[in-house]
Amino acid sequence: MHQVRARIHLAALKHNLDEVKKMSPESRIVSVIKANAYGHGITEVARALQDSDAFAVARMDEALFLRQQGINKIIFLLEGVYEQDCYKLCEQYHLIPVVYCMEQFQWLQNYFAENNNSSLTYWLKLDTGMHRLGLQKTELNHLSDILQTLPDNRKPAGIMSHFACADEINNPFNQQQLELFEQLTVLPFKIQRSMANSAAIIAMPESHYDWVRPGIMLYGVSPFEDRVFKEAAGNSELELKHVMTLESELIAVKHLKKGDCIGYGSSWCCPQDMTIGVVGIGYGDGYPRHARPGTPVLMHKHRLPLVGRVSMDMITINLQALYQHGITPALGDRVILWGEGLLVEQVAQCSDTIAYELLCQITQRVTIEYE
Numbered sequence: 001m002h003q004v005r006a007r008i009h010l011a012a013l014k015h016n017l018d019e020v021k022k023m024s025p026e027s028r029i030v031s032v033i034k035a036n037a038y039g040h041g042i043t044e045v046a047r048a049l050q051d052s053d054a055f056a057v058a059r060m061d062e063a064l065f066l067r068q069q070g071i072n073k074i075i076f077l078l079e080g081v082y083e084q085d086c087y088k089l090c091e092q093y094h095l096i097p098v099v100y101c102m103e104q105f106q107w108l109q110n111y112f113a114e115n116n117n118s119s120l121t122y123w124l125k126l127d128t129g130m131h132r133l134g135l136q137k138t139e140l141n142h143l144s145d146i147l148q149t150l151p152d153n154r155k156p157a158g159i160m161s162h163f164a165c166a167d168e169i170n171n172p173f174n175q176q177q178l179e180l181f182e183q184l185t186v187l188p189f190k191i192q193r194s195m196a197n198s199a200a201i202i203a204m205p206e207s208h209y210d211w212v213r214p215g216i217m218l219y220g221v222s223p224f225e226d227r228v229f230k231e232a233a234g235n236s237e238l239e240l241k242h243v244m245t246l247e248s249e250l251i252a253v254k255h256l257k258k259g260d261c262i263g264y265g266s267s268w269c270c271p272q273d274m275t276i277g278v279v280g281i282g283y284g285d286g287y288p289r290h291a292r293p294g295t296p297v298l299m300h301k302h303r304l305p306l307v308g309r310v311s312m313d314m315i316t317i318n319l320q321a322l323y324q325h326g327i328t329p330a331l332g333d334r335v336i337l338w339g340e341g342l343l344v345e346q347v348a349q350c351s352d353t354i355a356y357e358l359l360c361q362i363t364q365r366v367t368i369e370y371e
């Protein structure tokens with residue numbers, strides 16, 4: 001019935017979590033499953049990653065949805081709360097809000113003042129150079145005077161920050177951020193620390209601290225431009241397995257003449273007589289509209305290039321290589337857009353984007369199947 005499927009290999013997901021454990025054996029793991037677990041389905045991914053120590057999502061509605069689904073592990077709210085009342089929800093649903101600005105801290109103090117018996121725990125987020133969310137150095141200095149006066153159960157349980165350029169292994173800014181984090185987190189009370197996303201887990205063991213926060217590597221995708229982990233991971237044997245295979249099928253075969261042009265804008269014209277396949281997937285399913293001619297798809301284990309523009313429900317591919325291998329394609333034949341045998345990173349490169357975006361933008365029209 002369904003033409004477009006995303007098959008999710010749960011065993012690969014678990015394998016990738018084990019790889020994180022191998023890379024950071026001294027740290028606890030908070031698996032980042034925001035944005036519907038990077039497009040993989042948040043509930044099923046949370047169930048498959050039960051060996052994590054905690055989960056992290058960006059927003060309250062994601063956390064509440066997980067609770068509704070019966071997920072009872074610790075959940076970090078990476079964007080904290082947007083209004084004071086939401087601390088009540090954090091308390092009720094055992095969520096750990098991250099406090100990244102003075103307003104959030106003040107709301108929290110108000111909340112504690114009104115709720116003496118509260119057992120809410122929270123983390124702080126520091127801005128060490130990303131300049132997005134996080135307390136500035138001066139704000140933290142001011143805050144640490146206040147924090148010292150608070151009873152232990154009102155102090156933050158931990159402190160985190162986020163790298164801006166961790167995917168660029170040799171970027172000196174990574175060390176600068178780390179040094180600032182190290183310097184600012186020397187506080188007169190005990191506090192847990194967290195800094196590393198996937199790229200830093202692989203390439204910067206000195207940034208692992210108490211908790212690591214893997215996202216993209218859990219889904220089997222490299223946070224770097226390529227998958228040569230050996231250099232990044234200091235020769236350790238890291239093997240990530242792709243988790244999502246996106247597939248559709250052939251819905252038409254066209255025999256065209258030299259000079260015939262294909263699709264919207266007639267932007268791609270046949271350099272010779274050729275046979276074109278129409279595949280039932282398009283940007284309405286989340287396949288990138290900007291995929292360039294030449295972007296590979298996989299059919300009968302052969303790489304075939306995209307030709308013409310991506311439409312809402314269809315793409316067109318050059319079938320020539322199949323005939324050259326003695327294969328006659330038929331309607332209904334399976335076409336892999338990424339995953340098994342074809343890296344999503346490569347499709348992203350051909351579409352001037354990153355694999356994160358491709359995975360997250362799978363639309364509801366795609367059936368997700370778990371295996």
Ligand SMILES: Cc1ncc(COP(=O)(O)O)c(C=O)c1O
Pocket residue numbers: 032078162196197198199213214215216217223
């Ligand atoms: C605060 C925070 N930590 C960790 C991650 C995980 O990053 P990655 O997917 O690169 O591992 C993210 C993702 O954007 C994040 O925002």
